[in-house]
Amino acid sequence: MATQPEAMIALHGAGFEYVTNGRRFRAVEQISLAVPRGACVAFVGPSGCGKSTLLKLISGLVRATEGTVQVDGRPVVAPLKIVGMAFQNPSLLPWRTVLGNVLLPLEVLKENGDARAADRQANHERALALLEKVGLAGVEHKQPRELSGGMRQRVSLCRALVHEPELMLLDEPFAALDAFTREEMWEFHQTLRQLRTFTAVLVTHDLREAVFLAETIYVMSSNPGRIAHRHAVTQPFPRTLEHLYGHEATELIRIMREQIRSGQGSSA
Amino acid sequence: MTRVAARGVLLPLGVFIGLLVVWEALVPLLRIQQIVLPRPSGVAATMVETAGPIAFHAWYTLLTTLIGFASAVALGLLLGFAIGASAMCNEALYPLLVGFNSIPKAAVVPLLVMWFGIGMIPAVLTAFLLAFFPVAVNVAVGIATIEAELRDVLRALGATRWQLFKKVGVPRTMPLFFASLKVAISQAFVGSVISETIASNAGIGYLMAVAASDFNTRLAFSGLFVLAFMGVLLYGFFAAIERRFTAWAYAD
Numbered sequence: 455m456a457t458q459p460e461a462m463i464a465l466h467g468a469g470f471e472y473v474t475n476g477r478r479f480r481a482v483e484q485i486s487l488a489v490p491r492g493a494c495v496a497f498v499g500p501s502g503c504g505k506s507t508l509l510k511l512i513s514g515l516v517r518a519t520e521g522t523v524q525v526d527g528r529p530v531v532a533p534l535k536i537v538g539m540a541f542q543n544p545s546l547l548p549w550r551t552v553l554g555n556v557l558l559p560l561e562v563l564k565e566n567g568d569a570r571a572a573d574r575q576a577n578h579e580r581a582l583a584l585l586e587k588v589g590l591a592g593v594e595h596k597q598p599r600e601l602s603g604g605m606r607q608r609v610s611l612c613r614a615l616v617h618e619p620e621l622m623l624l625d626e627p628f629a630a631l632d633a634f635t636r637e638e639m640w641e642f643h644q645t646l647r648q649l650r651t652f653t654a655v656l657v658t659h660d661l662r663e664a665v666f667l668a669e670t671i672y673v674m675s676s677n678p679g680r681i682a683h684r685h686a687v688t689q690p691f692p693r694t695l696e697h698l699y700g701h702e703a704t705e706l707i708r709i710m711r712e713q714i715r716s717g718q719g720s721s722a
Numbered sequence: 723m724t725r726v727a728a729r730g731v732l733l734p735l736g737v738f739i740g741l742l743v744v745w746e747a748l749v750p751l752l753r754i755q756q757i758v759l760p761r762p763s764g765v766a767a768t769m770v771e772t773a774g775p776i777a778f779h780a781w782y783t784l785l786t787t788l789i790g791f792a793s794a795v796a797l798g799l800l801l802g803f804a805i806g807a808s809a810m811c812n813e814a815l816y817p818l819l820v821g822f823n824s825i826p827k828a829a830v831v832p833l834l835v836m837w838f839g840i841g842m843i844p845a846v847l848t849a850f851l852l853a854f855f856p857v858a859v860n861v862a863v864g865i866a867t868i869e870a871e872l873r874d875v876l877r878a879l880g881a882t883r884w885q886l887f888k889k890v891g892v893p894r895t896m897p898l899f900f901a902s903l904k905v906a907i908s909q910a911f912v913g914s915v916i917s918e919t920i921a922s923n924a925g926i927g928y929l930m931a932v933a934a935s936d937f938n939t940r941l942a943f944s945g946l947f948v949l950a951f952m953g954v955l956l957y958g959f960f961a962a963i964e965r966r967f968t969a970w971a972y973a974d
Contacts, residue, residue: 513878535880541871549893549970558889562881597970617879 462621462653463489463512467521469678470507480678481507485521487672487681494647494654496668498661500714504679505657509623512655513537525621535568538614538652540627544606546598552609553594556581559617571617584612587649588642604635608642615646622654629659637695640666644692661707662698671706673713683713760940765947768940776929780948783914783925786842787956790849791910795903798854802861806895807887812866823855828916835921845922849913853906860902864895897971900964907956915949926952 918927933941
């Protein structure tokens, strides 16, 4: 599996163990999976099942203590530079304008001699174009505190996307938003993926979100985190919110809910 | 000036003048001797009579304070950056800093005088010793508390530690740094006056010590008023700078 040429992400028996106060903890173990290029996969599971650790393994922010992690056919041994990340907290820099925040990744790449971000004028245009596409035209010179929560999260996603990463890692990016804004953001995320193909890995507590956005969903169990079940969502893209009320979605959500509950109980 | 700002100045000023009036009235009423507690009008008269020497000593104290303050800011920034950015520096230096800060600085002045003689140097050093701690601690806290997620976002772009420090650490520390300047300038002021009082031949602290030994209560009070005025002015100056440079940290 790990050698599949079309796999963007391939994990083979990957695990992560860490030591705190002299005690060893296993965050995740025996993770084997392959994510095709351009796919969106979701990880759901109870709190503490190591979903976020999995994202860090893939991005190279932590190194697997067992097994292998490969991205784009190469083993991950250091933080990858082709990744965009977004979190529950938009974590914008309050002293920078909206535009300044979106430009941050390009600045870092430029300083590190990356040809993709060498031209300052082009960087500005790219950031402005992206902001316009996500409906934030005209707010580029505002401060983050002047925006609503949903707008801030959109800025955060723009920051994750502006350097056109091949891989997007989303750690509960919409969890802090109200229900309506969240659904808007799902559709927004889908639009982004239509604009430009990227591989996305989504970690979420929200089963409906997983069913709406992902084509493959992994259900994890906790202590230590393992992949317990794998589900395919067959509904083609683009999806509408109607999709969530169809038979496939409701049945899948019901099954996953039960699996997560029993997964919590089975922990040793 | 807006109405709110005007109120912020006029209200405390009114209370201050009211207190002076009460004081002025009470001294003769309670038959307090001038040598124990002079009337404000008497103090004012002395201030006018000795305006020249007072100005000289005030200038001397100001200079001492500012030199001590500037060196404290420079070293405080360096130490704060080091402690905030490196866990090892933190473990090695922070306990020492806390221990050092708990020494009452007045107790160090005689040693400084022994080493450097009576003059400006012990006063500058005392100001410095009192002022660098708040700067170092505030800067260290700002650098050390970068959000983990922001760090991940930047590291996932291949950002170096230096870039993280430059792009996130330093700007987010600025409000804390400017806030610490207000504290540091007041501390430096206290330090230089303490040292002048104990061992010096110039400065407002020296002036007051001499006035007290001559039982010149009016002159001692003149020094006190000048100190209060200078203290408020210095604090206000750095508070204004703080608001000017870190407006983003004060969301309305």
